[in-house]
Amino acid sequence: MTRPRKNPRTERAAHRVEGGARPRFDLAATAKETGRPRRDPRGEERLALVPGTARRRLDRTQRIAATAISQAPAPSAEAAPTVRIIAEPAYLVAVVPDASGGRLTPHDRQLLGAARILADAGGGAVLALAEADDLASAGADRVLALPVAGYDPEAKALAVQAILAGLDIRHALFPESPDGGDLARRLAAMTGEELFAGAESLSPKAVTRAAQGRRIEQRRAPPRLISIKADAVAAHSGARHEARPVEFGFPAIALGAILSADFIPADPAKVSLAEAEFVVSAGNGVSDFNAFRALVAALNATPGASRVVCDAGLMPRAAQVGASGTVLEANCYFALGIAGAPQHLQGVARCEHVVAVNTDLHAAMIERAGLAVVADAQQVMPALLKLLDKEAGG
Amino acid sequence: MRIAVLLSAGRHAVSGRPAPVPVELQAIRLAHDLGGEVTGLHAGPDAAPLKDTLGHGLPRLVHHRITVADDPLPSLAAALIEGAFDLVLAGRTGQGGEDTGLLPYALARQLSLPLVPDAAALAEGPQSGTLSVEQALPRGARRRLVVHVPALVTVHPAAPAALPFAFAAARRGAVEARPGLVAPRAPTQIEERPYRARPKLIAKAAAGASAAERLKAATEAASGGGRLLVDPLPEEAAREILTHLRDIGVLRSR
Ligand SMILES: Cc1cc2nc3c(=O)[nH]c(=O)nc-3n(C[C@H](O)[C@H](O)[C@H](O)COP(=O)(O)OP(=O)(O)OC[C@H]3O[C@@H](n4cnc5c(N)ncnc54)[C@H](O)[C@@H]3O)c2cc1C
Numbered sequence: 001m002t003r004p005r006k007n008p009r010t011e012r013a014a015h016r017v018e019g020g021a022r023p024r025f026d027l028a029a030t031a032k033e034t035g036r037p038r039r040d041p042r043g044e045e046r047l048a049l050v051p052g053t054a055r056r057r058l059d060r061t062q063r064i065a066a067t068a069i070s071q072a073p074a075p076s077a078e079a080a081p082t083v084r085i086i087a088e089p090a091y092l093v094a095v096v097p098d099a100s101g102g103r104l105t106p107h108d109r110q111l112l113g114a115a116r117i118l119a120d121a122g123g124g125a126v127l128a129l130a131e132a133d134d135l136a137s138a139g140a141d142r143v144l145a146l147p148v149a150g151y152d153p154e155a156k157a158l159a160v161q162a163i164l165a166g167l168d169i170r171h172a173l174f175p176e177s178p179d180g181g182d183l184a185r186r187l188a189a190m191t192g193e194e195l196f197a198g199a200e201s202l203s204p205k206a207v208t209r210a211a212q213g214r215r216i217e218q219r220r221a222p223p224r225l226i227s228i229k230a231d232a233v234a235a236h237s238g239a240r241h242e243a244r245p246v247e248f249g250f251p252a253i254a255l256g257a258i259l260s261a262d263f264i265p266a267d268p269a270k271v272s273l274a275e276a277e278f279v280v281s282a283g284n285g286v287s288d289f290n291a292f293r294a295l296v297a298a299l300n301a302t303p304g305a306s307r308v309v310c311d312a313g314l315m316p317r318a319a320q321v322g323a324s325g326t327v328l329e330a331n332c333y334f335a336l337g338i339a340g341a342p343q344h345l346q347g348v349a350r351c352e353h354v355v356a357v358n359t360d361l362h363a364a365m366i367e368r369a370g371l372a373v374v375a376d377a378q379q380v381m382p383a384l385l386k387l388l389d390k391e392a393g394g
Numbered sequence: 395m396r397i398a399v400l401l402s403a404g405r406h407a408v409s410g411r412p413a414p415v416p417v418e419l420q421a422i423r424l425a426h427d428l429g430g431e432v433t434g435l436h437a438g439p440d441a442a443p444l445k446d447t448l449g450h451g452l453p454r455l456v457h458h459r460i461t462v463a464d465d466p467l468p469s470l471a472a473a474l475i476e477g478a479f480d481l482v483l484a485g486r487t488g489q490g491g492e493d494t495g496l497l498p499y500a501l502a503r504q505l506s507l508p509l510v511p512d513a514a515a516l517a518e519g520p521q522s523g524t525l526s527v528e529q530a531l532p533r534g535a536r537r538r539l540v541v542h543v544p545a546l547v548t549v550h551p552a553a554p555a556a557l558p559f560a561f562a563a564a565r566r567g568a569v570e571a572r573p574g575l576v577a578p579r580a581p582t583q584i585e586e587r588p589y590r591a592r593p594k595l596i597a598k599a600a601a602g603a604s605a606a607e608r609l610k611a612a613t614e615a616a617s618g619g620g621r622l623l624v625d626p627l628p629e630e631a632a633r634e635i636l637t638h639l640r641d642i643g644v645l646r647s648r
Contacts, residue, residue, distance in 0.1 A: 050624055059622065151537065154508070178531060181495070182511045189499035194582065197494040201592055210589055213405045213490045217589045220582070232592075257508030257541055259524065264536040271534030278644040299645060329533075332644040334635075353642045355635060361624065370620030371638045373631045380635070383628035387636060 005038040050361065057361050084239045086141050089125030091170040093118045095140070096160060098180050099132040107175045109235035112138040114202050114228055116236045118171050121204035126241070127169070129160065136243035139236030143245050147253070153179070154256030157186040162251055164191065164224075174227040184227040195225040200232050268302045273319065273326040276302035278334070279351075281321055284308040285337020285358060289315075291381040292336065298388045299334075306338050322347035337377040340365030395430035395543070398479040400470065400498070401447055401455070403438045405490030412443035417485035419450045419556035421549040424516050425483055426451045426557060435473055437466035437574050448567025451557040455567065458574035467497065469574035471504050481525065482546040486512060495548070502546040510541055512550040 015025040050057040093115045097108035104112075115126040116139045128140035135143055144163070148156045160183065164172060174184035176198045188195035199207045207226060208219040268276065280296045281304035282289070296303045305315035307322060321328060323343040333351040338344060340356075340363055348354060348368070356369035357377050366372040373380065399422050404415035425432045434455040436444055441457035448455060458469040474482060487495035502509035515528035519540050529537040530552040623634060639645040 053624060057624075151539070153511075178512055185494075185496055185499040186509070188496060189503040195494065195496060197496065211491070211493050211586075213407060213410065213493065214589050214591075215405075215410065216586050218584045218586055220584045257545070258510070259519075259540040259542065260538075261540075262538045264528075264538060266534035266536070275532070275534040277533050299639075301644075332639065332642055334639075353644070355638060357631070357635075366622070371635065372620065372622045373626065373635065374622070374624045375626060375628065375631050379628040380631050383632035384635060387629070387632045391636075 003038045003040075005036045007036075059361065082239050083136070083242060085242050086119075086123070086125040089119070089141070090123040091119075091125075091168050092127045092142070093124050094127045094129055094160075094163065094167075094169045094172040096129045096172065096174050096180065096183060097132065098175055098177055099130040100179075102132050104132050104134055104138055105175075105177075106235070107177060107230045108132075109138050110230065110233050111173050111175050111228055112140060113236040114233040115139070115171070115173050116238075117202060117233070118173075118204060118222060124170060127167070127246070128243070129163065136240045137236075139238070139241050140243045141241050143243050144248055147250050151261040152256045152258060153182055153186060154258075155253045157183055157190055158253045159250055160187055161190055162253075163248060166248065170224070171222055172225055174225070176227045176229045181227055184225060188225055191225075193225055194223050195227065196220070196223050197227050199226050199228045202226070202228065202233050268300055269297070271302060273302060273304055273321065274329060276304075276328070276330050278302065278332045279304045279321070279328055279330045280334045280336070281305055281338060282309055282315065282336050283338030285339075286377050286381075288378050288381065291378070291385065295381050295385055298385060301334070302330075304328075304333075306341075306344055335365050335369070336381065338365050339363045340368055395428065395480045396477065397425040397428065397430050397432045397481045397483065398474060398477060399425050399432060399434050399452065400482065400484040400501075401434050401436045401444050402485065402488040402491060402497075403436070403440070403443065404488060407489060412440075412490075414444055414447050414450075415485050415489045416556065417487075417489075417549055417551050417553075419447065420551070420553040421483040421485060422447060422450055422452045423555070423557050424513065424549060424553055425481075427554075428481075428516050428518075430480075433477065433479075435470060435477075437464075437469040437473075441569055441571070445564065445567075445569065446559065448569070449559040449561060449564030451560075451563065453567055455569045457569055457571045459571055460574035460576070463578055464574065465577045465579045466574070467500055467504070468577045470497075471501060472575060473572075474501070474505060480543045482507065482544070483513075484546065484548050486548050486550055498546055498548050505546075507544055507546045508541050509546045509548070510539055511548045513547045514550050514552045515554075516547070 015027055017024040017026050048058045050059050095111050095115045097111055098105055099108055112126060119126050125141035126139060127142040127144060128135050129144055129146055131145040146156055146159045148159055174180045184195055196207055196209060198209050200210060201208045205221065206219050207222050208217050211218050278301045280299055280301040282292050283306040286292055303319055304321045305319045307320055309315050310317050310320040320326065321344060323346045325347060327347050328351055330351050332353040333348050334355045336357050345364060345368060354369045355371045356365040357373045357375055357380050358366055359376055361374050401418050402415055404413055405411065406413040432453060434447055434452045436455065437458040437460055439462050441455065444455060458473060460466060460469055484498040487493050499509060510527045512530050513527045514530035514536065517526045519526045523543060524540050525543050525545060527539045527541065527547055529539055530550040531537055623631060
């Protein structure tokens with residue numbers, strides 16, 4: 001695996017004697033090495049071999065080898081990550097991410113990517129108006145948290161308005177999400193400025209949006225207030241930025257008109273599959289559907305199924321996940337006895353975490369999963385139920 | 395309770411012909427279920443396409459006649475002040491106009507009304523003179539808010555479906571035409587051209603990647619391979635799965 005690779009053409013060129021009409025070669029001269037290591041297919045196969053099974057099984061993604069290596073001491077000479085610092089920005093691009101629970105959503109990251117496009121076009125810096133971890137790698141130069149607690153959009157809008165008036169902000173970007181879009185519109189009504197709502201593409205020169213029921217495209221140079229749709233702009237993927245906290249003297253902000261706000265979590269048994277947060281799904285490998293239903297209820301999840309199961313009438317058609325069923329937006333997908341056909345995996349493409357239980361090591365679902373268990377679903381389900389029961393009791 | 399429902403000149407999503415906006419029909423239903431005197435308000439050149447709303451449970455529609463070049467905001471504001479409504483309902487966004495969803499916000503600002511966005515259900519509040527609004531959040535969650543009336547509430551598509559169309563109700567309902575206020579729109583820098591659908595971003599696949607690469611990016615693990623357990627005992631597998639689910643925070647430990 002580490003033997004140097006032979007390149008016959010460079011070797012021949014190295015032996016060549018210059019001059020003369022006919023090509024001549026001096027075979028005694030030593031050839032230069034290319035430095036590229038040579039592949040050792042047998043060694044690679046040995047690494048991919050899954051230990052402890054009677055049948056010869058290969059794990060081509062080499063997760064077993066990878067975990068073995070990662071348990072070994074990590075190499076100490078790790079290059080320090082470079083941080084891009086913009087000390088004297090020409091202007092600021094403010095971003096108001098949703099960042100619910102202190103975590104950036106993918107939409108928030110795209111928003112910061114858009115802000116980087118606008119800031120890098122003229123030497124500006126990105127100011128994130130929320131407290132969240134990971135703002136530095138998402139591309140924020142400055143961070144300023146808004147002094148608003150609980151659900152009070154009116155007070156939040158007043159705080160952002162104070163920042164817009166007090167700092168040199170050329171653009172303010174909002175996500176076109178329920179809360180972000182609401183805030184952007186409140187601010188537009190408050191300041192009387194034009195809001196470019198629901199931008200679908202963005203460059204330093206122009207933003208576009210759909211109007212008149214997606215019959216007309218409107219475009220103009222980026223105004224001050226822009227709200228951006230999800231999946232319109234790519235997230236920032238370059239060097240880390242500084243994410244330095246800055247100070248701002250907020251004026252006293254009056255409370256909004258909302259008297260009380262209670263959060264009501266969704267009932268997982270009733271929400272539609274497209275909206276569900278956590279989906280537990282059964283495939284052709286599940287035969288004990290009573291245990292499956294009990295497990296779904298115990299995990300507080302929404303039930304799903306593969307097409308084979310729906311075709312067989314074991315689960316309702318509305319539960320089908322995949323290209324011809326529902327495309328999930330879930331955070332976590334737990335697949336029991338599902339092979340992972342491409343049509344099924346398309347439905348899971350947007351799920352962040354996947355857990356799979358399957359008897360077949362080579363199933364595509366096992367490859368897709370973050371935690372893959374090669375085991376019989378009919379035995380894992382009762383074990384899970386028993387464990388959940390024991391935890392609830394004890 | 396006196397309720398006004400703002401109705402916009404919409405277009406059908408598929409045929410593109412003038413039609414009421416579905417979410418505004420849902421707003422009529424919310425107003426109807428809350429009970430009280432319901433009035434529809436429209437400012438625009440033509441109210442004929444909105445006659446269907448009468449069949450969906452709206453008893454009366456007031457049409458403020460303005461030209462295409464006029465801004466409907468002043469006419470609607472004047473009508474709302476004159477009507478002294480307790481509750482104003484509007485759709486989340488229109489469908490067929492500018493589709494920005496800005497008008498309710500500008501109206502609420504002009505009339506100094508509190509605005510509650512994205513209502514999925516309405517009910518009388520705990521005290522008299524208050525309204526309890528169930529706000530639709532992503533992933534089927536809800537937030538219950540209490541506000542004082544008068545208030546402006548926008549309606550979310552997650553609200554109950556519109557009342558079915560009834561021909562007799564459409565015949566019975568009345569459209570009342572009044573002159574609106576002349577208010578030419580402010581000029582904007584916006585250029586318009588026919589819509590061109592843009593490809594949505596697909597995670598990780600670079601622009602110009604082959605179809606096979608895009609499929610791979612769409613179906614492969616987000617974080618390049620995770621943990622693999624081969625033939626564990628069922629109890630061990632169960633423990634590992636529960637720990638993993640707790641780690642990623644989908645399973646709240648009771
Ligand atoms: C046009 C078209 C559209 C389609 N759309 C969809 C779609 O939207 N959604 C969809 O799901 N499918 C769709 N399909 C079907 C898809 O191609 C697959 O046939 C289907 O997803 C397979 O379902 P499965 O994985 O449950 O079944 P199988 O392919 O039969 O796989 C069963 C899996 O369970 C495992 N298993 C068996 N026994 C056990 C056990 N005891 N414990 C644990 N694991 C076990 C097996 O190893 C196997 O991996 C579509 C197909 C076409 C042609």
